[in-house]
Amino acid sequence: MESVRRALDPWLTGARIVDAELRRPDLRLPFPPRFRARLVGHTVRALRRRAKYLLAELSSGETLVVHLGMSGSFRIDPPPPAAGATGDKHDHVVLHMESGATITFNDPRRFGQMVLADPVQLHLHPAVGRLGPEPLSDAFDAAALARACWKKRAALKVALLDQRVVAGLGNIYASEALHGARLSPFRRASTIATASGAPRRSAHALARAIKTVLAAAIDRAAMADYRGRRFRVYDREGERCLRRGCGGVVKRRSQAGRSTFYCPVCQR
DNA sequence: ATTGAGACCTGTCGGC
DNA sequence: TGCCGACAGGTCTCAA
Numbered sequence: 001m002e003s004v005r006r007a008l009d010p011w012l013t014g015a016r017i018v019d020a021e022l023r024r025p026d027l028r029l030p031f032p033p034r035f036r037a038r039l040v041g042h043t044v045r046a047l048r049r050r051a052k053y054l055l056a057e058l059s060s061g062e063t064l065v066v067h068l069g070m071s072g073s074f075r076i077d078p079p080p081p082a083a084g085a086t087g088d089k090h091d092h093v094v095l096h097m098e099s100g101a102t103i104t105f106n107d108p109r110r111f112g113q114m115v116l117a118d119p120v121q122l123h124l125h126p127a128v129g130r131l132g133p134e135p136l137s138d139a140f141d142a143a144a145l146a147r148a149c150w151k152k153r154a155a156l157k158v159a160l161l162d163q164r165v166v167a168g169l170g171n172i173y174a175s176e177a178l179h180g181a182r183l184s185p186f187r188r189a190s191t192i193a194t195a196s197g198a199p200r201r202s203a204h205a206l207a208r209a210i211k212t213v214l215a216a217a218i219d220r221a222a223m224a225d226y227r228g229r230r231f232r233v234y235d236r237e238g239e240r241c242l243r244r245g246c247g248g249v250v251k252r253r254s255q256a257g258r259s260t261f262y263c264p265v266c267q268r
Numbered sequence: 269a270t271t272g273a274g275a276c277c278t279g280t281c282g283g284c
Numbered sequence: 285t286g287c288c289g290a291c292a293g294g295t296c297t298c299a300a
Contacts, residue, residue: 107277111294158272256273258293
């Protein structure tokens with residue numbers, strides 16, 4: 001989502017919305033009342049991100065909150081508008097900017113979300129309000145991670161997907177970070193903390209690996225460098241572990257209904 | 269309060 | 285080629 005924010009920023013920040021097409025009445029949830037009227041005529045003052053949520057602060061004082069779900073994406077069409085373009089059947093929302101650019105929200109599975117919120121009350125948003133620390137911020141470190149996992153009986157990887165523990169880590173990067181930290185996805189989350197909740201070495205390794213993995217993902221997206229690129233363990237079932245000298249074979253197992261990829265040799 | 273299972277949708281891919 | 289089930293990068297709700 002951070003790379004999406006960066007791609008959209010030059011087209012949205014400081015730009016005025018002159019029209020908004022809603023091509024269906026809802027995504028996962030119904031659009032807010034008078035949604036179009038509350039967008040049109042307003043300028044995007046700032047484009048921010050919190051975890052996997054995109055936050056467009058409007059001149060009206062409201063914030064447009066967007067989640068891409070599993071299959072959502074934005075398409076930017078710079079002016080002039082492509083003649084005769086019909087668009088895709090899953091183009092659900094089209095923002096027409098004063099510049100002539102169009103910003104199209106496409107989401108086949110419609111797990112995405114678009115709502116309007118009073119920024120002062122954003123903490124009341126059922127999900128945004130409960131998010132844990134941003135993984136790339138100074139607030140997120142080994143101590144914070146250990147504190148959040150201290151009393152958890154759940155498996156470590158399941159804990160990493162809990163957005164209250166760390167905000168914005170998804171299924172792919174949870175596997176990637178655990179591999180980077182050489183930690184088993186199946187150990188109890190509480191094992192990275194001491195009996196008093198202090199961080200163990202494993203908590204330091206994991207916090208560092210989470211930052212490394214996410215920062216690298218953002219860098220790669222910025223360089224449009226991900227074509228053909230794959231992950232270190234995710235989606236590599238049956239292949240050799242890429243850690244130098246490890247020699248293990250990547251396994252896959254289901255945890256809490258999600259696929260976990262890991263190397264049983266170097267992750268303990 | 270925590271946890272797991274199922275639900276929400278559509279598309280794609282592999283196997284027959 | 286067509287049909288079928290399994291699976292997909294994320295939440296949300298409900299029941300135990």
